[in-house]
Amino acid sequence: MSKEKKIITMAEKAKTASRYIASLSSKDKDALLHRMAKLLTERSDFIQVENRKDVEEARKRGVSNALVDRLILDDVRIQGMADALLEIARLPDPVGVMDQFKIRPNGIQVGRMAIPLGVILMIYEARPNVTSDAAGLCLKAGNAVILRGGSEAFHSNTAIVEVLHQALQESGFPKEIIAFVPSTDRDSIHTLLKLNGTIDLVIPRGGEGLIRFVDENSRIPVIKHYKGVCHLYVDQAADLNMAMELLVNGKTSRPGVCNALETLLIHEKIAEAFLNRIEKELRLKDVVFKGCPVTQKYFPQAESATEEDYFAEYLDLKIAVKCVSSVDEAINHIEKYGSNHTEVIATQDISVAQQFIRGIDSSVVMVNTSSRFSDGGQLGLGAEIGISTTKLHAYGPMGVESLTTKKFVVLGEGQTRE
Amino acid sequence: MSKEKKIITMAEKAKTASRYIASLSSKDKDALLHRMAKLLTERSDFIQVENRKDVEEARKRGVSNALVDRLILDDVRIQGMADALLEIARLPDPVGVMDQFKIRPNGIQVGRMAIPLGVILMIYEARPNVTSDAAGLCLKAGNAVILRGGSEAFHSNTAIVEVLHQALQESGFPKEIIAFVPSTDRDSIHTLLKLNGTIDLVIPRGGEGLIRFVDENSRIPVIKHYKGVCHLYVDQAADLNMAMELLVNGKTSRPGVCNALETLLIHEKIAEAFLNRIEKELRLKDVVFKGCPVTQKYFPQAESATEEDYFAEYLDLKIAVKCVSSVDEAINHIEKYGSNHTEVIATQDISVAQQFIRGIDSSVVMVNTSSRFSDGGQLGLGAEIGISTTKLHAYGPMGVESLTTKKFVVLGEGQTRE
Incomplete structure (x- = not known):
């Protein structure tokens, strides 16, 4: 059998298996998650032996x-993977939940019932824990999953x-509930991305290159986010102490993640006061500032910001700064340079906060809160399968509910239509 | 400016205009819908003069x-278009609705707010009323719309x-809120379908050929349905009088629409009794039956059904019939031959009904109700922008809510993450 044929057959078997998993009870699914967690812990040594092969190869490649x-x-990390599965088991089952029930004038009852999507393809790089996390989340929502990890973690996966x-x-x-692509070339991805009758959703996780490749070649709906260019706007009515805490936490607590701050917008009326504080803030002393001319006037150690700086996801101890004359200018800046991830306003003025909430169409809009809370766990979704910065189907952090859809259920007593 | 460039510019202007319409109040949007309705009535003669050009050309083309x-x-029909806009004005505004509010342990409040999708591209054929219906629905949900109607209704549109x-x-x-593509060749569609940074959603409405073309060429998410192969399963525990009413209504009340019945599945234990009734049912005398061997045994005037008959969307006074030995066999048949549109079970057995509801993953599952109720208006969505038979974003009849997405809104008091 050709490699392409093998992959198609694998996907078709996953489709068949998806009907099986869709029919399982919450109890059976949670028992399976517990068993998966237990075996990960029990076979930790085996996984580590295989993992060392990947690590050595990576070191050899420099x-x-x-x-x-x-x-x-x-x-510790394998125990963490097991614990994540146990946490998924504890989440409420999203499948079968019915809502929006209403009775129509003719007596038919209409409601919506959450059902699994079917088969989900996860394409990811690097971290091998995604293998068990993604499998657990897809399974909890009653889906079959096809896992296609990166070459760097092939033995571990x-x-x-x-x-x-x-x-x-x-x-x-059936083990086809969790399908694994045994090759890491792009041909296999190409084949998979054409199977729009078999696979229902693709979630790529990794660098911008991988995500763009998947998005451009997929005939299957893709949920993705390219980057997180998160903004903090410090309004003229901000509590400057609070704004400073949000800046320090957003920029320095973990600069390499997508919900870290990348751009600071400051209302010009408080620019001098706030920039003076930044200068004295010891916790920001390692941060490189790239500023507009007004910023540089009050904060001379700032380097000059270019257009690229405002588009940049630094993922580093760097931040772009711009002074603006109004909340509208801040909203327009975010509209132009943002990535629809997470935007924060620091203000004590409720009208300005409302204007910001209404005006920003990013997936997460925050008032007086650190951008670092923008993830599924922190926002109360339980575990997170990814973040979507496109508006269709899911927007923002995605929990297990995002791996379901809703069908209409109609109950009648023989009603017919005139 | 080249034609391609003109279309790109038009789409970009629609994107800019979408921010304007997104910020309008419900009152302003509804006032606009009222004005649109009033002007359609006032300028009815003008529209009819233009419409006659399309009608004459169509007659000339045979x-x-x-x-x-x-x-x-x-x-009457133009008044109907105006009335549809007034009905849309009466619907609750889906934008700005907040739900799922909860307070996290650290005190941040997390909720979801419905926001417009942005720019929606409608590609449609034939009926010119889609022009005002689609514009009204997109506008109500705060979106800009790009309309691309078929050549046959070009003057009317x-x-x-x-x-x-x-x-x-x-x-x-700004009039760019409603953009209109002034050409009806496929080149213009090709250009539009590439604008995935500008257009957020494509909804094609028309024949299977058009929908497949759009789906295969789009870089933008597409919501579509190819066909409606709707099933009625008459269970052994069915009330046969009720089942007959559902069959007659589902098949004969309007055979040319997508929620008409196309296949009848009958439990073999009541096959003889039910098929004998069909024979005597005067309201079914014009219907052509294509049956399996068991069907033909009890109902000799049925022609032999082929594999194609079970896949067929006849849109005509024809129906495929198959006798099955269990509800599971009925579910498997629907899984194999169905189109994820609407499936009905006639049964008085609540356990069998539950099994059918759980086992069918079509967008609408009905118990003892005519399939003809499967549309947005009948199911209580108000007006309908289309039906989706793919599971992402929307599934089943789509009302104005389907033209929005939900962002996260987070309210804090300076919380930072450890």
Whole structure:
């Protein structure tokens, strides 16, 4: 059988298996998640032996220490993967939930019932924990999953999937519920992305290059986010102490993640006061500032910001700064340069806050809150399968509910239409 | 300016205008809908003069009477278009609705707010009333719309858009909120379908050929339905009188629409009794039956059904019939041959009904109700922009709510993340 044919067959088997998993009870799904967690812990040594192969290969290829670190699986991290599955088991089952029930004038009852999407394709790079996290989340929502991890974690991913398959087999479930693509070339992705009759949704997670490749080649709906250029707008009515806490936390607590701040907008009326504080703020002393001319006037150590700086997702201890004359100018700046991820306003003026909430169409809009809270766990979704910065189907952090859709359920007593 | 460039510019202007309409109050949007309705009535003669050009051209091209009839606009139909806009004005505004509000342990409040999608591209054929219906629905949900109607209604559509633009101008709103593609070749569609940074959603309405073309060429998310192969399963526990009413209504009340019945599944234990009734049912005497061997045994006038019959959307007084040995077999048949539109079970057994509801993943599942109720108006959505038979974003009949998405709104008091 050709490689392409093998992949198509695998996807079709996942489709068939998706009907099986869709019919499982919450109890059966949660028992399976518990078994998966238990086996991950029990077979931790096996996974680590396989993981070391990936780590050694990465070191040989001269991969940076930071990236090698993301790859390493030790006892603690494998326990973390198991714990994540147990946390998913504790979430309420999104499938079968009915809402919006109403009775029409002719007596028919109309409601909506959440059902699984079907087959979800996860394409991801680096961190091997995505293998068990994604499998657990898809399964909880009653979906089959096709996992296609990156070459750098191939041995680790293969080992994790072997353990997950053991859990499926011990539970008496078809192992095709969790399908794994045994190759890491782009041909296999190309083949998969054409299967729009078989696969219902693609979620790519990784660098902008991977995501763009998936988006441009997919015939299947894609949920993705390219980057997080998150803004903090410090309004003229801001509590400047609070605004400083939001800036420090948003920029420095974890600069390499997508919900870190990348641009600071300051109302010109408080620009001098706020920039003077920044100068004295010890916790910001390692941060490189790139500012507009007004910024530089009050804060001379700021370098000159270019157009590119306002588009940049630095993922580093750098921040672009611009002084604006109104909340409208701040909203327009975000509309032009933003990435629809997360925007924060610091203000004590409720009207300005309302204007900001209404005017910003990013997936997460915050008032007086650190951008670092913009993730599924922090916003109360339980575990997170990804973040969507496009508006269709899901927008913002996505929990298990995003892996379902809603069908109409209609109950009658023989009603017919005139 | 090249034609391609002109279309791109038009789309970009619609994008800019979408921010304007997104910020309008419910009152302003509803006043605009009222003005549009009033002007359609006032300028009815002008629209009819233009419409007659389309009708004459269609007659010259030898188009069937049925299709010519769909094209004709008279006073009554134009009043119907105006009334539809008034009905849309009466719907609650979906934009700005907040729900799912909760307070997290750290005190931040998290909710979801409905916001417009942005720019919606409608690509449609035939009926010119879609021009005002689609514009009204998109506008109500705070979106800009790009209308691309078919060549057969070009003069009518142009006239209707002229009237709608007059309403926008009299209200002091930018006319780019309702953009109209002034050409009907496929090149213009090709250009539009590439604008995934500018247009947020495409809704094609028309024949399967048009929809497939759009789906295969779009870089923008598409919401569509190809066909409605709706099933009625008459269970062994059905009330046979009720089942007969559902069959007659589903098949004969309007055979040419997508929610008409196309396949009848009968539990073999009541097949003889039910097929004997069909034979005597005068209201079914014009219907052609295509049956499986068991069907033919009890109902000899049925022709032999082929595999194609079970896939067929006849849109005619024809129906495929199959006898099955269980509700599971019925579910499997629907899974294999169905189109995810609407499926009905006739049964008095609540467990079987539950099994059918759980087992069917079509967009509308009905118990003891005519399939003909499967549309937005009948299910209580108000007006309908289309039906989706794919699971992402919207599934089943789509009302104005489907033209919005939800962003997260987070209210804090300076909370930062550890």
